[in-house]
Amino acid sequence: MSEAEPPDDHGDPDAQAPSPHPDTVQGPPVSGDDFLSPAPDGTATGLIVETSEGGQELSSRSATDAGELRREVGAVLRLPEGVAIDPSDIDVERTDDETMIINMGPQHPSTHGVLRLMFELDGETVLRTKPVIGYLHTGMEKTAEELTYVQGSTNVTRMDYLSPLHNELVLSLAVEALLGVEMPPRSDWIRMLLVELNRVSSHLMWMATNGMDLGSTSMMIYGFREREMILAFFEKTTGLRMNHNFIRPGGTAADLPDGWEDDVTIICDTVLPRADEYDELLTGQPVFRQRTEGIGGLSAEEALALSLTGPILRSTGVPWDLRRAMPYLRYDEVDFDVIVGTYGDNFDRYSIRLNEIRESIRIIRQIVEKMPAGDYRVQDKKVTPPPRGRINESMEALIHHFKVFTEGFKVPEGEVYIATESPRGELGCYLVSDGSPKPYRMHIRGPSFVNLQGLPLMMRGGLLADAVAVCSSVDPVMGEVDR
Amino acid sequence: MHLAHAGPGVSGSGGSSTRASERNRQEVVFPTRDQYVEVVRAYRDGGFEMCADLCSVDYLTHPGRRLPEGVAPERFEVVVNLLSLSQVKRVRVRLQVPESDAVAPSLFELYPGVEAMEREAYDLFGIVFAGHPDMTRILLPEDWEGHPLRKDYGVGRVPIQFKGAPGPR
Numbered sequence: 001m002s003e004a005e006p007p008d009d010h011g012d013p014d015a016q017a018p019s020p021h022p023d024t025v026q027g028p029p030v031s032g033d034d035f036l037s038p039a040p041d042g043t044a045t046g047l048i049v050e051t052s053e054g055g056q057e058l059s060s061r062s063a064t065d066a067g068e069l070r071r072e073v074g075a076v077l078r079l080p081e082g083v084a085i086d087p088s089d090i091d092v093e094r095t096d097d098e099t100m101i102i103n104m105g106p107q108h109p110s111t112h113g114v115l116r117l118m119f120e121l122d123g124e125t126v127l128r129t130k131p132v133i134g135y136l137h138t139g140m141e142k143t144a145e146e147l148t149y150v151q152g153s154t155n156v157t158r159m160d161y162l163s164p165l166h167n168e169l170v171l172s173l174a175v176e177a178l179l180g181v182e183m184p185p186r187s188d189w190i191r192m193l194l195v196e197l198n199r200v201s202s203h204l205m206w207m208a209t210n211g212m213d214l215g216s217t218s219m220m221i222y223g224f225r226e227r228e229m230i231l232a233f234f235e236k237t238t239g240l241r242m243n244h245n246f247i248r249p250g251g252t253a254a255d256l257p258d259g260w261e262d263d264v265t266i267i268c269d270t271v272l273p274r275a276d277e278y279d280e281l282l283t284g285q286p287v288f289r290q291r292t293e294g295i296g297g298l299s300a301e302e303a304l305a306l307s308l309t310g311p312i313l314r315s316t317g318v319p320w321d322l323r324r325a326m327p328y329l330r331y332d333e334v335d336f337d338v339i340v341g342t343y344g345d346n347f348d349r350y351s352i353r354l355n356e357i358r359e360s361i362r363i364i365r366q367i368v369e370k371m372p373a374g375d376y377r378v379q380d381k382k383v384t385p386p387p388r389g390r391i392n393e394s395m396e397a398l399i400h401h402f403k404v405f406t407e408g409f410k411v412p413e414g415e416v417y418i419a420t421e422s423p424r425g426e427l428g429c430y431l432v433s434d435g436s437p438k439p440y441r442m443h444i445r446g447p448s449f450v451n452l453q454g455l456p457l458m459m460r461g462g463l464l465a466d467a468v469a470v471c472s473s474v475d476p477v478m479g480e481v482d483r
Numbered sequence: 484m485h486l487a488h489a490g491p492g493v494s495g496s497g498g499s500s501t502r503a504s505e506r507n508r509q510e511v512v513f514p515t516r517d518q519y520v521e522v523v524r525a526y527r528d529g530g531f532e533m534c535a536d537l538c539s540v541d542y543l544t545h546p547g548r549r550l551p552e553g554v555a556p557e558r559f560e561v562v563v564n565l566l567s568l569s570q571v572k573r574v575r576v577r578l579q580v581p582e583s584d585a586v587a588p589s590l591f592e593l594y595p596g597v598e599a600m601e602r603e604a605y606d607l608f609g610i611v612f613a614g615h616p617d618m619t620r621i622l623l624p625e626d627w628e629g630h631p632l633r634k635d636y637g638v639g640r641v642p643i644q645f646k647g648a649p650g651p652r
Binding site: 052053054055056133134137139142143304305306307308309318326413414415417419426428430432434440441443445449452453482 | 509532533534535536538540541544545548549562564568571573575594595596597598599600603607617619620621622623624625626631632638
């Protein structure tokens with residue numbers, strides 16, 4: 001940018017001084033009094049120290065030992081017996097002044113929130129990447145220990161804010177497993193309908209943002225447009241567009257509204273042809289293909305070693321979908337295909353998500369056909385508040401209602417791990433109960449949190465411009481990463 | 484190798500055989516700290532390709548939990564969930580970690596995917612994973628004091644000012 005303007009314009013001798021080395025973040029710490037005061041050389045050292053994350057950041061090559069370098073380039077992976085690590089892959093000889101460490105984020109439009117990526121670049125080539133996270137950490141697992149099981153779903157629903165119903169589902173399934181209650185069929189089917197619609201809306205949102213990251217702004221508008229239909233249905237059903245608190249331990253908060261079949265059928269009939277339009281808009285487009293094909297490639301072995309799940313794992317050719325492999329709810333009673341890729345690159349991840357929209361629509365149509373009549377929540381007096389109408393007639397019902405919502409219900413002592421397939425991968429919940437109405441420990445295994453570990457490997461050797469595309473194709477939701 | 488074994492089952496569901504609890508049955512093993520890495524290695528070689536989850540629990544205020552014979556309860560527990568894609572099976576490894584010496588061996592050499600999870604457990608519980616290549620905080624700022632998910636780490640609260648209480652003026 002300074003190429004365009006004449007250098008003698010500002011007449012400032014400092015303008016010609018070399019820019020501070022990026023490693024100044026590792027500089028000596030200044031005392032608290034120096035906060036925000038300019039350092040002797042005029043740079044805002046205090047600010048740099050204030051925003052530094054210390055050891056969590058990517059450090060320069062000279063300050064990193066060889067083992068650490070190998071790890072950061074993603075070379076330390078479980079390899080088959082007899083295959084050694086290729087020494088040429090670990091360019092430890094490179095000196096500091098050949099490379100540059102730059103920062104992307106936490107405030108950057110294409111990091112989908114507050115993800116901070118530190119890159120080591122050689123020219124335009126990414127050598128090492130380190131995600132620095134935690135900017136959205138709000139201690140939700142600690143909060144969960146202070147909330148009753150009834151209140152718990154209001155907390156978890158805010159984690160992965162693009163698929164809130166999946167979070168509510170996994171917590172509810174875990175609580176119900178500890179309670180040992182048998183759920184009525186209709187509640188299972190209502191939950192399936194909602195989470196599949198949520199999967200469609202989440203994937204549509206991903207199509208939109210991924211399109212925008214790759215420069216296709218029309219895709220962004222289209223994705224948001226279709227998602228809006230699903231959110232409108234959620235608003236009609238649950239009262240809220242996001243953070244529904246609708247799937248609760250013991251069933252759902254309410255039954256589906258009258259005429260839901262028509263609403264859902266209209267959504268299916270609209271989204272399916274629109275998915276073909278996206279196909280036309282993006283899949284065959286040469287610019288889009290060039291920016292996705294062969295970018296951010298990953299092998300199945302690497303994905304398994306790094307515990308990557310969801311569309312990322314499936315893009316490498318592993319047909320692993322928890323809905324099929326370890327069915328929960330009634331997924332064993334519906335017919336759908338598990339979409340699998342071949343090369344594990346951005347294009348495969350894109351096509352998997354696009355086709356998963358179609359598969360989810362297929363599941364939703366079956367759910368509309370098969371939805372049974374009956375209760376939408378379990379009729380267990382311990383767990384379920386009495387029906388609204390009874391409260392006006394019976395004092396006992398009022399007391400019961402009051403007790404469920406203030407004290408909550410007690411859950412037998414024990415621990416359980418439940419995993420479901422969220423749009424981003426394996427969403428797990430490890431729940432420990434000590435017999436009180438509040439969880440003793442609730443741990444959520446967020447798929448985005450684990451999937452971020454794939455970034456250094458996917459970006460290695462690629463261009464900086466592709467780093468945005470790779471980051472987008474991982475589909476991290478920072479609310480779930482940081483929790 | 485003698486290994487405390489809880490056998491398949493969802494502890495807590497009272498032995499009821501509902502549809503859900505049938506599905507959630509999981510093998511649980513309780514190795515000692517010396518056995519831990521070898522036990523996990525044996526599972527990895529036995530076809531458990533992925534470490535799905537690793538987390539910790541602080542049992543400070545719930546000491547009387549049910550454990551199988553021969554397992555001495557300690558304050559901390561590291562819970563590892565291994566997943567076999569080929570056998571479609573999960574196994575849970577629960578390691579007891581004492582408060583006085585809160586160190587657990589790292590599984591990084593076996594499963595590189597535990598990198599972020601072990602850092603999270605260190606950050607929130609203060610359990611050090613020996614052999615982890617980058618034992619730094621991950622969610623909290625570097626200069627944070629304490630480990631918030633420990634049971635003796637208080638939750639913050641907002642002071643409530645009542646009417647009539649002596650105020651600053």
